Amino acid sequence: MSNIVFENVSYTYTEQPNLSNIPFAVKNINLTIEKGSSVVILGHNGSGKSTLAKLINGILLPTSGKVTVNGMDTSNQENILEIRRTVGMVFQNPDNQIVATVVEEDVAFGPENLGVPPHEIRSRVEYALNAVGMSEFRLHAPHQLSGGQKQRIAIAGVIAMKPQYIILDESTAMLDPYGRREILDTAHSLNKNENITTVLITHYMEEAVYADRVIVMNDGSVVMDGSPAYVFSNVDKLKAIGLDVPQPTELLYLLSKDGHKLPAGIMTVKDAADALEKYLLKGE
Amino acid sequence: MLKDITLGQFFPGNSPLHKMDPRMKIIISAIFIVAIFFAKNIFSFALLILFSLILTTLSGIKHSVILKGLKPIVFIVVFTAIINIFWTKGETPLINFGIIKIYPEGIYTAAFMIIRVVSLVVGTSLLLSYTTSPIALTDALERLMNPLKKLKVPVHEFAMMMTIALRFIPTLIEETEKIMNAQKARGADFESGNLLNRLKALVPILIPLFISAFRRADELAVAMECRCYHGGDGRTKMKILRFSVFDFVWLFVMLIFSVSVFCLNYIPTTIKLSF
Numbered sequence: 107m108s109n110i111v112f113e114n115v116s117y118t119y120t121e122q123p124n125l126s127n128i129p130f131a132v133k134n135i136n137l138t139i140e141k142g143s144s145v146v147i148l149g150h151n152g153s154g155k156s157t158l159a160k161l162i163n164g165i166l167l168p169t170s171g172k173v174t175v176n177g178m179d180t181s182n183q184e185n186i187l188e189i190r191r192t193v194g195m196v197f198q199n200p201d202n203q204i205v206a207t208v209v210e211e212d213v214a215f216g217p218e219n220l221g222v223p224p225h226e227i228r229s230r231v232e233y234a235l236n237a238v239g240m241s242e243f244r245l246h247a248p249h250q251l252s253g254g255q256k257q258r259i260a261i262a263g264v265i266a267m268k269p270q271y272i273i274l275d276e277s278t279a280m281l282d283p284y285g286r287r288e289i290l291d292t293a294h295s296l297n298k299n300e301n302i303t304t305v306l307i308t309h310y311m312e313e314a315v316y317a318d319r320v321i322v323m324n325d326g327s328v329v330m331d332g333s334p335a336y337v338f339s340n341v342d343k344l345k346a347i348g349l350d351v352p353q354p355t356e357l358l359y360l361l362s363k364d365g366h367k368l369p370a371g372i373m374t375v376k377d378a379a380d381a382l383e384k385y386l387l388k389g390e
Numbered sequence: 391m392l393k394d395i396t397l398g399q400f401f402p403g404n405s406p407l408h409k410m411d412p413r414m415k416i417i418i419s420a421i422f423i424v425a426i427f428f429a430k431n432i433f434s435f436a437l438l439i440l441f442s443l444i445l446t447t448l449s450g451i452k453h454s455v456i457l458k459g460l461k462p463i464v465f466i467v468v469f470t471a472i473i474n475i476f477w478t479k480g481e482t483p484l485i486n487f488g489i490i491k492i493y494p495e496g497i498y499t500a501a502f503m504i505i506r507v508v509s510l511v512v513g514t515s516l517l518l519s520y521t522t523s524p525i526a527l528t529d530a531l532e533r534l535m536n537p538l539k540k541l542k543v544p545v546h547e548f549a550m551m552m553t554i555a556l557r558f559i560p561t562l563i564e565e566t567e568k569i570m571n572a573q574k575a576r577g578a579d580f581e582s583g584n585l586l587n588r589l590k591a592l593v594p595i596l597i598p599l600f601i602s603a604f605r606r607a608d609e610l611a612v613a614m615e616c617r618c619y620h621g622g623d624g625r626t627k628m629k630i631l632r633f634s635v636f637d638f639v640w641l642f643v644m645l646i647f648s649v650s651v652f653c654l655n656y657i658p659t660t661i662k663l664s665f
């Protein structure tokens with residue numbers, strides 16, 4: 107069983123579960139994330155994305171329902187280390203997840219916690235730094251790095267644990283466009299070259315375009331789930347829950363609303379240009 | 391800049407002192423401190439000076455740096471020296487102004503006291519601060535204290551706290567600067583007014599700083615848990631510290647040095663000290 111499964115999961119942060127109307131951060135989630143895929147989770151602030159992420163690696167335990175990672179139940183304390191090793195997590199603020207004062211020591215932190223023998227930690231650290239393209243910064247202090255570089259170190263720290271899944275919870279939110287590109291490219295290459303399942307949580311629509319699957323959350327529930335083309339063809343629905351769509355999608359959407367017959371679900375500038383060219387040449 | 395504070399006084403380099411195992415540096419410093427307090431006559435003090443000079447030369451640290459490091463103790467050294475000079479009583483006064491009598495014993499005592507304090511500061515800062523990064527020192531302390539774990543001393547936890555503190559000092563300093571600038575942009579004034587006003591002006595800096603530090607601590611704890619941190623049990627380390635032959639040579643030299651200091655004390659001299 108290589109997947110992450112949510113079975114009817116609800117979670118509330120309130121500590122009095124006997125209250126009549128409990129504010130659930132996520133409710134009745136049924137979800138399966140297959141190994142090897144690249145998934146993007148979209149949703150506005152407070153829609154429950156981070157809660158969902160923390161339920162996966164047992165930082166939070168479901169109030170009701172069950173979460174399993176490769177068949178291991180997160181609520182079984184004996185599984186917890188293995189689950190956290192299998193599911194790596196990178197957060198939003200790069201400064202608040204780097205522990206050590208030297209880059210390579212920080213990358214070694216995870217394997218050290220797992221009790222990996224020293225020489226193997228060394229080779230894992232080299233491998234991980236290489237995978238994120240940060241080998242030359244091995245001996246730098248974290249505060250000497252840019253935001254994007256710090257995030258790549260955080261990713262390397264996760265890779266050194268040899269995970270099968272990596273969750274990036276708004277890891278690009280505090281970065282400039284260049285830093286965002288760095289992280290997205292790194293995530294993409296991990297998925298394609300290392301066969302690591304990536305779950306990218308974001309509210310930048312452009313980041314969803316190249317995913318295998320897009321999950322849209324609103325108010326603690328999954329409201330849409332499918333290929334990017336499918337999700338972005340429902341512009342009205344996305345707008346209703348306060349989400350934007352990529353600019354090319356928006357353009358074609360507005361044109362079709364004006365009566366032009368253009369296809370829905372187009373997400374890249376190139377596809378949009380091709381569609382427009384075809385439409386104009388037909389001269390309708 | 392302030393941010394480099396984590397490096398402490400560390401000057402990276404390749405000298406024999408830099409290469410010494412940090413655990414051995416701690417052991418050697420301890421022996422050195424004991425030897426300093428055993429020194430009792432002019433010969434043993436001469437050896438102290440010689441040894442400090444050798445350490446300085448071997449470290450490759452600039453003399454100006456070492457002198458600067460002595461600055462904070464100048465006042466206390468001069469003060470105690472003066473007290474020693476005027477208060478020590480001997481047999482025949484060197485200078486006699488009626489009430490004020492200066493005896494040669496006083497001058498010797500003052501001189502020896504200066505040598506003691508200066509070689510103590512120079513020796514330990516050369517070994518533990520100028521040639522050792524704080525992180526190496528923390529690591530070495532954790533390993534040296536390891537046996538105390540059996541007595542339920544939370545050695546690993548203390549070392550972890552030190553590491554995290556060192557890691558976050560630059561971050562928090564940067565943040566303080568940001569908050570100060572933000573408050574200045576709103577017209578806050580930190581530089582004028584009496585002490586009370588200035589302290590009051592610090593409140594709008596400290597409150598956001600504390601709130602943010604707590605948030606950071608919270609997020610860091612979760613991030614550490616996500617990376618399988620569960621205390622020191624079953625934890626390994628990437629870096630293996632191994633004593634080299636040179637470390638034992640150092641230890642040997644140090645032992646010879648302390649024994650010599652001890653023996654030199656028995657050479658009879660005419661100078662009488664008050665301690």
Ligand SMILES: Nc1ncnc2c1ncn2[C@@H]1O[C@H](COP(=O)(O)OP(=O)(O)O)[C@@H](O)[C@H]1O
Binds near residue numbers: 151
């Ligand atoms: N530590 C917490 N304590 C109480 N409520 C929380 C906590 N964290 C999140 N929430 C609430 O849970 C809901 C979902 O939050 P979150 O999962 O962080 O959403 P997102 O990551 O999509 O912004 C929000 O209503 C939020 O206010």
Ligand SMILES: [Mg+2]
Binds near residue numbers: 155156157276
């Ligand atoms: Mg969030």
